[in-house]
Structure formats: C-alpha cells, structure tokens
Ligand SMILES: Nc1ncnc2c1ncn2[C@@H]1O[C@H](COP(=O)(O)OP(=O)(O)OP(=O)(O)O)[C@@H](O)[C@H]1O
C-alpha cells in the first residue's frame with residue numbers, strides 16, 4: 001500500500017487531530033472528579049506525540065476521550081476533538097463507529113485483559129477487517145495471517161487459531177497491535193503499549209510500532225509514564241499532571257531545557273533499562289492530589305522541592321517559554337532559576 | 350483430550366458403581382414384601398418361603414446385589430412381580446416422555462431467559478430490567494401445583510389453545526400433536542428455570558461488559574448488538590451452563606410432579622404407580638436409570654464447559 005506524500009494531501013492544512021480545551025469529569029460519590037482539565041494539542045499526519053505523566057494523571061482518560069470511547073451517565077465532556085476536521089465530541093455513536101477501527105484505533109494498556117479470552121485471536125483480527133473492508137472470509141484470513149507475521153509472531157498460521165491464554169504477554173501485545181493496525185488507521189492511540197513487559201520485549205514492541213507507523217504514515221499518540229520511552233520515539237511531548245498539561249514541547253527541546261520541576265522528577269524516576277525488574281514507575285515523592293478537591297495553587301506544589309509561597313497561592317497558567325512551541329505551567333521554571341533566582345530558592349531546598 | 354476423556358470415564362464408572370449400590374440398598378429398605386404382594390390372599394409361611402426362594406430373596410443381601418448388578422450390566426432390569434412386564438420395556442416407554450419434557454422445557458427456558466437478559470443489560474436497572482426481574486421472581490414464587498392448574502384453565506379449558514391433562518399422544522403416532530400436548534407441561538416445568546437462567550446471565554453479562562476486551566471490541570467499531578452476542582455472551586455463560594447442569598436433577602424431580610399433575614405417562618407417573626403397588630423391582634430400575642441419566646448429563650455439561658471456555662483446562 002502506498003500513501004500520497006503529505007504535501008499533496010488536499011487536507012494537509014488541517015491537522016489530523018486537533019484537541020482544544022478538552023475536559024473530562026466523572027461524577028463520583030465524593031463530587032466531580034476532573035480527570036482531564038482543559039487539554040489542547042495538535043497532531044499532524046504521520047507524526048508522533050508522547051503523553052507522559054505519573055499514574056493517575058489522566059493519560060488513559062485523555063486517550064479514551066479523544067477516541068470517544070468514554071461514555072456513560074456519569075461522564076461530562078467539554079471542549080473539542082477534531083479528527084480530519086470532523087468534530088468527534090458529541091458526535092453520534094454511529095458516526096464514531098465508522099471511524100473506530102477503520103480511521104482511528106487504540107491499543108489498550110493491559111494486553112492480559114484487552115483480548116477476548118474465549119475468542120481465537122484470528123477471529124479478533126478478522127472481525128475488524130470484515131467490518132470495515134469489503135472482503136470475504138478467506139481474504140480476511142489471509143490478511144490476518146500476514147498481519148500476525150508483520151507484528152513478528154512466529155508461525156502465524158498456527159497462531160491464528162490460538163486463544164489469548166496460550167500466548168505470552170509480549171505476544172498478546174503484538175496481537176493487539178495487529179488488531180489495531182488491521183485496517184490501516186490514520187491515527188493510533190497507544191495507551192502504555194509496553195507496560196508490564198520485560199525491557200527487551202518493550203524495546204522490540206516500540207521499535208515495531210515505530211516501523212509500522214513509518215510504513216503506513218500513521219500518526220500516533222504514545223501514552224506512557226516512562227519518559228525514557230518517548231525520548232527517542234516522538235516528535236513532541238505532552239507532560240500531564242492532575243489532568244492538566246503542565247509542559248509541552250518538541251521532544252529534543254524538552255530534554256535539552258525542561259522547565260517543569262515535575263518533568264524533572266519524572267525523568268529522575270524513569271526506570272533504567274539495566275533494571276529489568278522495574279515495570280512500574282518509581283513514584284515521585286508524595287502523593288498525587290485528590291482530583292475532586294484540588295488545592296488553590298499549583299497542584300504539584302505540595303510535592304515540589306522548589307515550591308514557594310506563590311506556588312501554593314495561585315495556579316500557574318500554561319505559557320510559552322522563549323520559544324513559541326515550548327509551553328509550561330510553572331512560576332519558577334527550571335532554566336530561569338539559574339539566572340536571577342527567586343529569593344527563597346535556597347530556603348525551600 | 351484422550352487423557353481427559355479416559356479420566357472422566359474412570360470417574361464415571363466409579364460414580365455409577367456407588368449409584369447402583371445406593372439404589373439397590375435404599376429400595377430394599379422400602380416397606381412392603383413382594384411375596385405378599387404376589388400371593389395376595391394365598392399368603393402363608395410356606396408359600397412365602399417358596400416365592401422368596403424362587404426370587405432369590407432368601408439369599409444374603411450382598412449376593413442379591415451382585416446378581417442384580419450382573420443382570421443390570423446385561424441390560425436386564427428384571428421383571429415386575431405386579432404387572433409381569435419387563436422393567437426395561439416400562440422404562441423404554443416412559444423415559445422418552447421425561448426426556449422430551451425436560452428438553453422442551455429447557456428450550457423454552459433458554460428461549461425466554463437469554464433474550465430477556467440480553468435486552469435487560471442494554472440498560473442495567475432500566476425499566477425493562479426492573480420489570481423482567483420482578484416478573485421472573487414472580488414465576489419463581491409460583492410452584493408447579495399452582496401454575497399447572499392455572500395454565501390448564503387458561504390455555505386448555507377456556508381457550509383450547511393447548512390440550513388439557515391426560516391427552517398424551519405418542520411421538521411416533523403424530524409428531525405435531527405430540528409436541529402440542531407437551532408444550533403446556535413443559536411450560537410449567539420451565540418457569541423455575543427461567544428465573545435462574547435470567548438472573549445468572551444478566552449478572553454475568555453486566556460484569557463481562559465492564560471488561561477491557563469489551564471496550565477493545567467497541568474500539569473496533571463493532572455495533573453494540575454484535576459486541577453483546579459475539580463478545581459478551583460466551584464468556585458470560587459459564588454459570589448459566591453450570592446451573593443448567595446442576596438443575597437437571599431438580600428438573601427431573603419437577604418433571605415427575607408435572608407428569609403427575611397433568612397425567613403424562615412418563616417415568617414419574619410410572620414411579621408413583623410402582624411405589625403404590627410395592628413393585629420394588631420397577632422402582633429400583635427407574636431410580637437407577639434416572640440416577641445414571643443425571644450423572645451422565647453432568648459429565649456432558651462439564652465437557653461442554655471446556656468447549657465454551659478455553660480458559661477451563663481439560664487436565
Ligand atoms: N470511570 C471512572 N470513574 C471515576 N474516576 C475515574 C474513572 N476512570 C478514571 N478515573 C480517575 O481519573 C483519574 C485519571 O485516571 P487515568 O486512568 O486516566 O490515569 P493514567 O494516567 O492513565 O494512570 P496509569 O498510569 O495508572 O494508567 C484517576 O484519578 C482515576 O481514578
């Protein structure tokens with residue numbers, strides 16, 4: 001399959017995905033829980049954006065809201081999600097269904113629970129093919145087998161008839177990728193596609209995703225709590241905390257001059273490749289805030305070693321740094337501190 | 350697979366052995382003396398001893414058991430002292446009626462419970478769900494001896510939609526009139542199953558629908574209906590099947606009651622008659638056949654599990 005280069009695309013002026021002021025709240029017993037709070041970002045065709053944040057920062061809820069999968073009487077969504085110019089927020093289910101699987105697809109966080117345990121994996125791939133592409137049973141089967149081969153599953157013909165329980169975690173994750181990519185979607189939302197896998201398998205899966213993405217000119221939102229994962233594989237990075245974007249920049253820029261103490265703390269807690277036993281984030285000290293009752297100031301202030309009075313009083317807005325593509329929400333960004341440092345810097349640390 | 354089957358077959362033989370023991374000795378504890386029954390007014394000590402000797406009843410109970418077991422294994426369940434009919438032929442006439450009754454009742458139960466559950470879970474605790482829950486519980490509260498006359502009154506006496514009691518037509522004679530006569534009894538029998546199957550399936554479906562793989566199926570663009578039928582139903586039907594399997598025993602008991610109420614010449618009917626006539630050879634045969642049937646069906650259900658849900662290992 002070939003794709004026209006982006007420049008000849010008549011719609012190339014419109015970004016593939018444009019998320020504006022998106023908020024998602026859950027009505028819970030303890031009050032309104034704002035899991036995603038006024039998030040905006042854009043993603044161009046074939047590009048990759050990394051979404052990082054510690055556990056509970058709202059990454060999964062963001063990805064699912066973008067896809068339109070979160071529904072229910074206890075969910076409130078505001079803002080806008082435009083996919084190829086089409087508004088998805090509030091779109092009828094029938095409209096979303098024609099996009100799901102065909103134009104946008106999702107890889108779920110846990111390969112152990114996201115595959116139907118009582119359905120053969122071949123069927124789980126072909127049902128999507130048969131639904132969206134006009135092909136017959138045998139064609140679908142052949143396509144599924146070749147997809148299994150493409151995602152690096154040995155003896156795909158035999159594996160076609162396996163049940164998920166007969167496969168290892170890494171293999172199941174590959175099956176999920178095969179399912180997600182079956183109909184060559186334009187956008188892939190990958191929600192922690194490697195969490196829980198051992199490090200060598202993690203690297204393999206991420207490399208695989210990268211090359212498939214390149215082949216297919218597919219855009220990807222790569223969700224992870226591991227900054228190390230996104231360091232070499234994304235164009236831009238969005239850093240989330242307590243449902244908000246707290247820093248956003250092109251990947252290289254973020255790593256060369258990160259502004260947020262939280263981003264720094266995330267990086268410090270990134271598991272080392274040499275430490276294979278590590279699958280979950282070595283947590284940043286302190287506890288994530290209660291999303292139903294956020295403090296008045298910066299939500300990270302109670303845990304921030306640079307925090308000052310202002311931080312506890314007023315929440316910092318998301319502003320641009322000296323470069324327009326670098327946004328952060330911090331009163332005392334890291335780089336600036338080396339210059340005319342805020343007076344109490346030495347006091348607080 | 351072969352290993353699994355061999356293991357199950359061994360277990361089956363052991364269980365059946367104990368079932369036969371139980372059947373034999375329990376029935377021998379029943380009051381009544383066959384010699385008395387046979388001799389009637391001619392009963393005296395001499396004649397009774399003669400008959401006992403003839404029937405082997407003077408031998409030790411264990412010897413009698415092994416003689417009986419040997420005959421059973423050769424397909425011979427003995428001959429009734431009362432009717433002179435061979436027990437095998439009595440059972441062969443009556444058993445298909447029970448089987449048919451149970452099968453039709455289960456078809457009705459599934460045909461009602463499954464669509465009801467599938468519809469209810471589209472909106473858990475919605476109006477439909479609440480009404481069908483209330484409705485099925487009402488069914489559970491009504492025992493067959495109340496439901497049967499009411500249904501007869503409604504469908505047979507008043508409207509003639511179905512024939513009334515004691516109008517059994519053998520299957521071989523006329524297929525459709527046979528089915529026609531069986532529907533009312535089967536319906537009475539089905540009511541108890543419907544509520545159990547509905548509740549189990551509804552609850553399991555609701556918990557299955559929370560699973561990640563359902564969201565995954567949604568993210569493929571499948572319709573709600575397809576997700577329900579293709580993804581949610583099968584992993585939700587384990588307890589349903591299990592309860593159907595366990596339910597078989599009580600269904601047969603229920604079938605006996607229904608046969609008695611609606612005058613169907615099935616095993617239950619035959620059993621009640623033979624008990625009333627002290628016909629313990631026939632009682633023995635019927636109890637044995639029913640017990641073996643229940644065990645057999647439970648094994649079949651076990652085996653079905655491994656097909657429906659590959660997570661259940663066959664080892
Ligand atoms: N259905 C829901 N109802 C109520 N609260 C929810 C629901 N789903 C998520 N939340 C809450 O929203 C917040 C964000 O959760 P989310 O799963 O998006 O975090 P995450 O960043 O993906 O974390 P992880 O790294 O552990 O996957 C959490 O506080 C969570 O408790």
Ligand SMILES: [Mg+2]
Pocket residue numbers: 059060061109191192
């Ligand atoms: Mg998550």
